[in-house]
Amino acid sequence: MDRHLRTPELLIDLDVVSRSYEALTSQLPGLTVHYAMKCNPHQEIIGRLHSLGCRFEIASAAELDELRRIGADPAQVLYSNPVKPVAHIAAAHAAGVWRFAFDGEEELDKIAAVAPGAAVLVRLSAHQIRSGVPSEGKFGVDADTAAALLLAARDRGLRPYGVAFHVGSQMLLAHAWRAPLRAVARVMDKLAAESVFLQMVNLGGGFPARYCAVNLPPLSDYATAIGIGLAGLPYPVETVIEPGRAVVAEAGTLRATVIGTAVRHGRRWAHLDVGAFNGLMESLETGNELRFPVTDSRCDARRDRFHLTGPTCDSQDTIMFDVELSAGLRAGDEVYLGCAGAYTTVYASRFNGFDPPAVRCVSGVTLETSGDAAYSR
Known part of the structure; x- marks a missing residue:
């Protein structure tokens, strides 16, 4: 993958989609699957x-x-x-x-x-x-x-x-x-x-x-x-x-870039170029209880907790609280939110002029990190 592809970007592993569908059909025998289009x-x-x-x-x-x-x-x-x-x-x-x-x-x-x-x-x-x-x-x-x-x-x-x-x-x-x-x-x-x-x-x-x-x-x-x-x-x-969710959620990894960090009232905040209004609306729908697995490109051994928030001026635009990430996380680093294949792009708007995630489908992708960039192979 070109390390300079813009973010936010939703990577969908089509092989995971296949495995999820096959698991449902094999382990829920006798039930015909009609995929819910609204999900993705x-x-x-x-x-x-x-x-x-x-x-x-x-x-x-x-x-x-x-x-x-x-x-x-x-x-x-x-x-x-x-x-x-x-x-x-x-x-x-x-x-x-x-x-x-x-x-x-x-x-x-x-x-x-x-x-x-x-x-x-x-x-x-x-x-x-x-x-x-x-x-x-x-x-x-x-x-x-x-x-x-x-x-x-x-x-x-x-x-x-x-x-x-x-x-x-x-x-x-x-x-x-x-x-x-x-x-x-x-x-x-x-x-x-x-x-x-x-x-x-x-x-x-x-x-x-x-x-x-x-x-x-x-x-x-x-x-x-x-x-x-x-x-x-x-x-x-x-x-x-x-x-819907059971078919595509685990196939998706959302790549985001840190656009800024700050310390407010003793808590660290990481502002990403994707948030509730341009892809992660379910964060708001669940009162921030839906927690995506998160990693980052810095891979520091030292860890700290961050509140992850989106790029807009709306204070509700916050994804998750107290997420453990690299202590040295700063602007330009990438953050990866897993299990993001469901209800992300379909809910996305251009609120405040920020782009929704682009979608790229791959097969057999594994995300790796090196320095401050991520790539797939």
């Missing part, structure tokens, strides 16, 4: 996943356009955003998407109007268990309402196809899937009494990535908990998952 839709990432047989989930018609560019079949895409612009529904349906999520009657009216005969999955609210990146509460209904909505879909000429839910992002408790699956069973029982039988349960995402100091449960724990839940359903259905 970079063309080389989705191209690699498509070549491995992965399917996809979208939240907008623009994401479908990205998939069509790599040759993905729209008929295998799930449109899981429960509330969608009418124009997006119409465009997706015209392209061949036929399965849409919803959680209200007005959404059913929109789908029936521009995607007649489409199959629909009702979004069920998940039992609230705090995840590492809390993200639930905006969507979803209870089991009784879900059953009533699917009957309302039938009355509008739509196909009552399934139930979907999401337990929350970066879920470290494998049993989180069991309570929602019990609710799914209640929905299925209610519908069976009306001679309506579902074909799919969408278990959503939430499978975690290995951030700093996180001990992940093995995927076998998730497989066991999900298997118990599925065994309690009144009849077998197709089951799908929509992972």
Whole structure:
């Protein structure tokens, strides 16, 4: 790598993407993977996943356009955003998407109007268990309402196809899937009494990535908990998952340059050329609890603790507190944030005029350090 390539730069190791996808498919048998485009839709990432047989989930018609560019079949895409612009529904349906999520009657009216005969999955609210990146509460209904909505879909000429839910992002408790699956069973029982039988349960995402100091449960724990839940359903259905973070987070390393250091009130601060508003918004979303593994190019034996902050004038633009780095860290050194492949570039803005990270995909990359520069090979 050219040592003078600008930062911030997000390096994505496509081989790690492949290994993560293959781990999910092998250790969660019987579950079809639909990669969540919202997490990181970079063309080389989705191209690699498509070549491995992965399917996809979208939240907008623009994401479908990205998939069509790599040759993905729209008929295998799930449109899981429960509330969608009418124009997006119409465009997706015209392209061949036929399965849409919803959680209200007005959404059913929109789908029936521009995607007649489409199959629909009702979004069920998940039992609230705090995840590492809390993200639930905006969507979803209870089991009784879900059953009533699917009957309302039938009355509008739509196909009552399934139930979907999401337990929350970066879920470290494998049993989180069991309570929602019990609710799914209640929905299925209610519908069976009306001679309506579902074909799919969408278990959503939430499978975690290995951030700093996180001990992940093995995927076998998730497989066991999900298997118990599925065994309690009144009849077998197709089951799908929509992972994002678990596929791409660990593949990403964010290269940043120190633009300045300072001591304030006895604490050392390192200002980087990347921050919450141009790539690391999840730092704010989690109250700075999401901790990325961090190293630096100086590699001093002497260590000190720094507050890592971004380049903007906003005081909220701080990534992590009390990060151990080289004591001699100074302007011009590089800092490397691992596990940065998920939700970085997609959240990035140009707030204060600072650039979002450039993305460079590689295979089999190992970051090494020498003096004040880093390179890959």
